[in-house]
């Protein structure tokens with residue numbers, strides 16, 4: 001089997017760029033293409049000067065509404081799919097992700113608590129999302145673990161239980177929230193980027209970038225960790241320390257995104273799988289960067305559909321689930337019942 | 343000759359009734375030590391203690407003069423290559439990527455393997471004769487090829503000591519000899535000390551420079567093959583009667599059929 005060609009690798013890696021520009025043109029407010037070009041590239045190409053009376057409105061729509069939302073979707077997709085690929089490696093198990101392991105529900109509860117009851121201090125929501133996310137994950141892991149091993153079936157079951165528990169707590173919060181804050185909690189809960197602006201980008205994208213950088217630098221280590229504890233140790237890895245670094249980093253990227261966009265499932269499961277099939281190797285040196293680019297593209301396109309399919313907003317989580325859940329079923333069926341046992 | 347590993351008065355227990363007690367062993371550079379003994383006598387446990395995967399209650403393991411249980415994982419992995427029993431990993435890495443994993447201990451925390459590491463891995467694959475299978479997914483190799491690939495990975499670590507746990511298990515008649523011959527050649531040519539567990543006393547006679555017989559977690563006898571693999575000693579540790587058959591290539595051991603009737 002030949003190795004992945006460099007050109008194909010580059011093509012996949014750069015795919016987010018055209019999708020990014022495409023997404024800028026999409027929206028309920030029609031902006032002529034030449035106006036869009038003019039507004040985006042005026043600085044470097046003065047001949048594109050646009051002097052239409054509506055230029056200021058176009059500018060606002062692009063820079064204040066579309067751009068932050070697009071950036072959030074792009075980096076959200078990166079966070080969800082890269083965390084999925086990382087968790088799959090440390091659990092030696094291609095059928096887990098942040099949603100299945102309860103990390104997302106945990107982050108959701110933490111963020112909701114902060115939004116509903118705490119003063120609006122910068123970073124407090126993110127901190128709570130992170131702490132609760134890690135707590136939920138630890139709970140899943142300890143419930144699932146039996147003599148140092150956690151099988152797929154017990155991980156998935158424990159994840160379902162922990163998610164149910166945290167979701168119930170989340171519903172309680174809705175019930176006790178004061179009316180003035182209720183709408184922001186509910187809005188956020190829908191798992192949507194509809195209300196996002198530059199504030200949301202600022203609170204999440206730097207943290208996602210930082211954790212993505214760390215995982216990217218550890219991508220070879222992820223390969224070795226996926227071989228199992230004893231083997232990784234024999235190969236020179238401090239397994240307990242490295243695994244903790246990966247888990248904390250993935251928790252950070254997932255919870256940062258969940259804290260601004262709510263719970264969006266399935267991306268972390270579908271994208272790394274698709275990537276491994278596409279590049280025909282599980283090597284994380286390729287899987288991590290390509291998962292990032294395709295994950296970003298996927299969530300961005302899903303969000304484009306969410307905001308343009310109907311006259312009102314669909315929650316993007318609905319779209320990722322409609323695509324992701326059948327894909328998961330297909331994988332389970334294809335891999336056979338055996339994949340549940342290991 | 344230079345001593346690569348010396349195990350001194352080592353004792354270990356999992357907490358149950360089994361106990362490794364007072365194990366003392368030495369292996370020199372460029373020589374092969376075979377561990378022989380019935381199932382459950384503690385061969386795997388001893389190999390894991392030497393590789394510092396298990397922590398002994400008493401005694402110590404010196405590798406190249408350093409106490410193995412005081413070294414960091416990456417320091418141990420630069421000294422010791424461990425070849426586990428062939429298995430199927432959850433992700434089907436290519437054979438070359440699997441071998442490249444042997445370079446991990448030579449990398450910094452945030453570093454990816456370099457071109458040089460890639461070349462060392464390719465060289466190791468060539469050494470075991472698998473160059474042509476580098477791009478084949480590891481899980482599509484035969485049992486013998488998998489064992490060879492794992493040996494190549496251990497060689498890529500550039501260790502001074504190689505530990506092999508039942509390298510011939512699940513291999514066919516020819517592949518058993520192919521693998522053992524490979525191990526002996528690598529040991530001689532690179533001055534690497536080897537400890538391997540085996541099930542067949544005749545393979546120990548043919549491919550090792552020293553043999554340690556184990557029983558119930560202790561060393562029963564240790565020394566050159568001809569003085570250790572004798573009728574009395576083999577009968578004692580395996581509890582069957584055997585015969586010695588003389589051949590121009592040496593003496594071999596076969597079970598006497600009467601003991602089964």
Ligand SMILES: Nc1ncnc2c1ncn2[C@@H]1O[C@H](COP(=O)(O)OP(=O)(O)O)[C@@H](O)[C@H]1O
Nearest residue numbers: 356358360379380381382383384385386387388
């Ligand atoms: N992880 C473990 N926990 C408890 N007991 C173990 C463990 N691994 C092996 N043992 C016991 O230790 C003894 C020696 O096992 P082992 O070293 O695997 O023997 P061998 O490799 O010679 O067949 C056996 O009685 C086995 O049941």
Ligand SMILES: [Mg+2]
Nearest residue numbers: 385386387507
């Ligand atoms: Mg064993």
